[in-house]
Amino acid sequence: MAEVVLQNVYKRYGKVVAVKDFNLHIQDKEFMVFVGPSGCGKSTTLRMIAGLEEISDGTLRIGERVVNDVPPKDRDIAMVFQNYALYPHMNVYENMAFGLRLRKTPKAEIDKRVRDAARILQIEHLLARKPKELSGGQRQRVALGRAIVREPKVFLMDEPLSNLDAKLRVEMRSQISQLHRRLATTVIYVTHDQVEAMTMGSRIVVMRDGIIQQVDTPLNLYDYPRTKFVAGFIGSPSMNFLTATVKNGQFAIGDSLIAADGTLAESLRAYEGKQVWMGIRPEHVGVHGLSMESRGGDVMRGQIVDVEPLGAQTDLIVDVGGQVLTAKVEGHARFKAGDAVDLVVARDRLHAFDYQTEDALGRRGVAADTAAISADD
């Protein structure tokens, strides 16, 4: 039972600032995901919470206690590492019991907790094995088990699935989510994979260059990204960004005029005659005559550069007046490279970003008050 609060936290290595003015209130039982490209400071932040890295500045609170100077073992946390970090000379049982033994937990209690955790993780039959005799997925389960038996206030997970193959990763993803619901404990989970972040997190922290870009629920990040970076990072394939000039409150791209609606249209007026980034997700771009008509979008004429059939969908790479964008079309498409095509963009799904600051225009206010969601929802 613990919330984790970071206030003005910095991490400096000499002159390099790895984490800058990090402020975050993680609620009890929340599943908080830190996501961002490599080197963005997400792992460093997690390691500061774990106590493996010193906090250069600011305060860190776990529960009621400021733990800046508390050693890792006394922070009441458990951590799952990317490469599992199982002790190679101990069998699975000993690996899981190690932390409890060091804490002089009574033998019977250790045995009960280890066997309970093993049952939850379905590794009871592996207890006598050494780590090298286990598969990647089994090792990951043992690493989770080692964390569970400690019954910590907070679980810290540092890219725990990135060493697994794609199929196993999907499986473990939902297992960890289920485990979180079952244990009802605060989890802080670091990943570079936006799909993991979206599917697992109650809330997501998007980081870049040591700075928090946005903290929000997965769907709010998708619908209301506050910066161009967040918009491009969340979602796959990535959001399309086109350079547009604002003309009569509309995006002008080549010969096409694309109208926005609602608050976005209002904020575009301030940019009349200026350049902006127009953002639109591939799934919100359709082919004229096939889809999106009902969304009331404007049409852009383009030429197909490449076709990527994925079975359930087909990605069309389209050149529109020298700018390239991706359109996602349902099912199999009968297009081929070189075809001319009329694209429709969903009007209510348009985004715009300031050309210099790359901050979102218009909708950004919407997300602000919906951010606090606890894990129980």
Next chain:
Amino acid sequence: MTTLPTTTAPSAARPRRLDFTRALLYLGLLVATLFFLLPVYLLVVTALKDPSVISLDTTWQLPPAWHWSSFADAWAKVSGGLRNSLELTLLATAISAVMGSLNGYVLSKYSFRGANLLFALMLFGMFIPYQSVLIPLFQFVKSIGLYGTIWGLVLTHVVYGLPITTLIFRNYYGEVPDALVEAARIDGAGFWGIYSRIIFPLSVPGFVVVIIWQFTQAWNEFLFGVTLTNPASQPITVALAQLAGGQAVSWNLPMAGAILTAIPTLLVYVLLGRYFVRGLLAGSVKG
């Protein structure tokens, strides 16, 4: 030899040619082996001759009669030195191995400001010639009252051994993932707990390498041995040298003594040798 399966020739076109090269290779190895065994042959043959039949003319011939008592005679003269050497070598090896292991642990897992500089300075110790420190070493050992005991020699071997044992263990522990240490820290182990429960149990291959190396070094060392000890505490290398001293040498005695002297190191290699190769390769295979 021509029927040996070759790993490189699944195509049936050229097996004969490959086998021929292989035969040539083995022939070359055989010649080299015999060449390197020549001194051993001389050693054994001379040790088993009666002193009266040892002469340059008959050096290569087998003894006319097996003279086993050389070994008993040699034993009487070198057994004291053997005991001294065994004591000092075991002590020096054990102490320098444990200290090197601790050094390696600190230098690879607790990098502190100046750690790399300190490590580099320690490595310098490997390149200091024995002769250059002999006189100050002698004076120092005398001043702390250890001259004439094996303890002065043990201390010297430990200090001289630390650079190499530290280097070996530091590199060995470099292959142990830092996450193991971090996991243990979170699990609640402290500096010594991590060493004794995680690092040390994983160190067996490293210890084997270091033990073989240090045992051989200390056992074979002569210069410090002759400088820092008196007849009662002299190591086997010094005792052996004295077997060959004087005007008329009974060559069977030093030869028999040399064989006796070589036995412990041979044993170490035979018993630990297979771990030696494994230990040197330890980094390439994840534990």
